[in-house]
Every structure is written in C-alpha cells, then in structure tokens.
Amino acid sequence: MERIRIKQVDTFSDVPFGGNPAGVVTDADGLDGKTMGLIAREMNLSETAFVFPSDRADFKIRFFTPHREVDLCGHATIAAFFALHEEGRLDPSRSVFTQETKAGVLEVERSFRADRPVFTMTQASPRFEEVEATGGDAARLLGVDAKDLLDAMPLKISTGIWWFVVGLKRLEGLQNLVPDQAAIRRFSARHGVAGLLPFCLETLSPDASFHMRAFTPEGGIDEDPVCGTGNGCIGAFIAHHRLLGGEEMEMRSEAGFEVGRPGQVFVTVCREGSLPSRVRVGGSAVTVLEGTMNLPGGERA
Numbered sequence: 001m002e003r004i005r006i007k008q009v010d011t012f013s014d015v016p017f018g019g020n021p022a023g024v025v026t027d028a029d030g031l032d033g034k035t036m037g038l039i040a041r042e043m044n045l046s047e048t049a050f051v052f053p054s055d056r057a058d059f060k061i062r063f064f065t066p067h068r069e070v071d072l073c074g075h076a077t078i079a080a081f082f083a084l085h086e087e088g089r090l091d092p093s094r095s096v097f098t099q100e101t102k103a104g105v106l107e108v109e110r111s112f113r114a115d116r117p118v119f120t121m122t123q124a125s126p127r128f129e130e131v132e133a134t135g136g137d138a139a140r141l142l143g144v145d146a147k148d149l150l151d152a153m154p155l156k157i158s159t160g161i162w163w164f165v166v167g168l169k170r171l172e173g174l175q176n177l178v179p180d181q182a183a184i185r186r187f188s189a190r191h192g193v194a195g196l197l198p199f200c201l202e203t204l205s206p207d208a209s210f211h212m213r214a215f216t217p218e219g220g221i222d223e224d225p226v227c228g229t230g231n232g233c234i235g236a237f238i239a240h241h242r243l244l245g246g247e248e249m250e251m252r253s254e255a256g257f258e259v260g261r262p263g264q265v266f267v268t269v270c271r272e273g274s275l276p277s278r279v280r281v282g283g284s285a286v287t288v289l290e291g292t293m294n295l296p297g298g299e300r301a
Helices: 033-043 074-086 135-142 171-175 181-191 228-240
Strands: 002-011 020-025 048-052 059-064 096-101 104-113 116-122 127-129 155-158 162-167 196-200 210-212 214-216 221-224 248-255 263-272 275-283 285-295
Touching: 002 033, 002 074, 020 033, 020 074, 033 048, 033 059, 033 285, 048 074, 059 074, 074 096, 074 104, 074 116, 074 228, 074 275, 074 285, 104 275, 116 263, 135 162, 135 181, 135 196, 155 228, 162 181, 162 228, 171 196, 181 196, 181 214, 196 228, 210 228, 228 248, 228 263, 228 275
Parallel strands: 020 048, 059 096, 162 196, 210 248
Antiparallel strands: 002 020, 002 285, 048 059, 096 104, 104 116, 116 275, 127 155, 155 162, 196 210, 196 214, 214 221, 248 263, 263 275
C-alpha cells in the first residue's frame, strides 16, 4: 500500500479555520486522473491541487473538486504555492514563478506582508458573455426583488473559469440572501458557469472594496467561502462597468462571513482602453493539517 503526503491549507486567511480550505499534494508525479478524483472526493473540500513537474513552467498543477477536474482554481493555487514555500521548494532569490494549468501558463508572485508570504496569481485574460437571463431572472435565483440589484447588467465572466456575476445595492440584502440552490444548479448547468457571484460595494470593513458570496451547487458545495477566480471575475465586472475609478484598480475583497470562514482577497485589475485586460488575485494562507493518505494497491502510474 502506497502512501502520499497531503496537506489542508486555509487560504485567504492568516489564521486557522478562516478563508477557504484546499487540499494540496505537492508530489503528485505518477498519479492518474481517477486516483486524483478519489483523493479529492476523500478530502471533500471544494478543490484539491496536485503538483507535478512541468517542461513549460516551474510547476504543473491540476485541480479537482470532489466531482470533477476544473481548469483553474484561485484559492487552491495560493494553497499549493504556500505549501511549496513551506517545503523550501521555491527559490528564495525569486519572486515570480509560473504554473502550467489547463487555463494556460500563469504567473504567481510571492511577496511579504508583516513577514508573512502573500501569493498573487495572474489569472487568464477576462472574457465576457451575455446570457439569456434578465436582472429579474438573477433576482429570482437569489430570492430578492429586481429593484435590489445594481443597474449594472449581470454578466457571464471568465478569468479561467466561467461565473455569473450579479451586483446588489445593499450589504444587508447580500448577507440575508435565501438563494434557490436547485434553480442555481440548473441555471449553472444550462449556461456553463460554475455558479453565481453576488456582491455589493457596501462592506463590513472600511478597508474593503466589496463584499462577495459564491453559490456553487453545480460543483457540489452550496456556498464557497472565499473564491479566487470568483473574486477575479467580480474585479473584472467592476472594471467593465466602471463601478470604481482608475485604470489600475487595487481592491480588497471580504468574503466568507456568512459561512463562518472570514477571509480577504487582494484584487488588482488593469484596463487597456475601456476593457479590463489583466486580473491578479492574492492572499495569505496557513497550513492546518498535514499527514499521509493510503492508496490501495499503489495507485501511481
């Protein structure tokens, strides 16, 4: 029976039990897709990251939910690079590293705040699509009145994964949502999105730029606490609709409060002309669990 080393890392938080947990296997060489899917299902976290050697980047990383492989995951990227940093596998003389993903080869930058490492990932260039859904449709999915939504049109956006982004006017309304998870699941499957991202510009902290939530029943988890690609898509939405000013927008998101896992995300969006062109998302992390997992019969290729 073979054993693999595995960690659980809480991302977008610098204290245990905050932010968004991800599984990380920092030596996944030889694991096949079926086995990675079983490991992710056993971890039962929104995503587990598997790190491989790469001939195109510093590392190759694959991401699995308990149900399927996904092209990219923001919080699991932060978790993976934090775990690699802990293990001394990141060159201390460098600040920028690359990861090969199914969304392309993307940069991850390491910096330090109060002597703690912060990892910032460059996401895929934003893409936008309109879907056959009105503000009223979005409101019904979230259990609110259409007048509670921002005037900015809801959009399907990808910075590596497609999401449907909806702006609300008031923080109280966002905090008290009673979403129709079954309807959101059907909507997500029909329109090819990971889920719904409601947000508002009212915040709990005066230092935050927006407050967000992420409903992902199609992926098997009703609400993702602090979502990396989701924050990137909301940043792109804010830039696209010019809800905040500036050609390079540096924002701080707050999330996870409604599910008892508060976290914060640093989001930077650059514009070229009228369109957002580059999205970067970053945060801290902390390892809360590490150990070994038994693989029946030796499941490496």
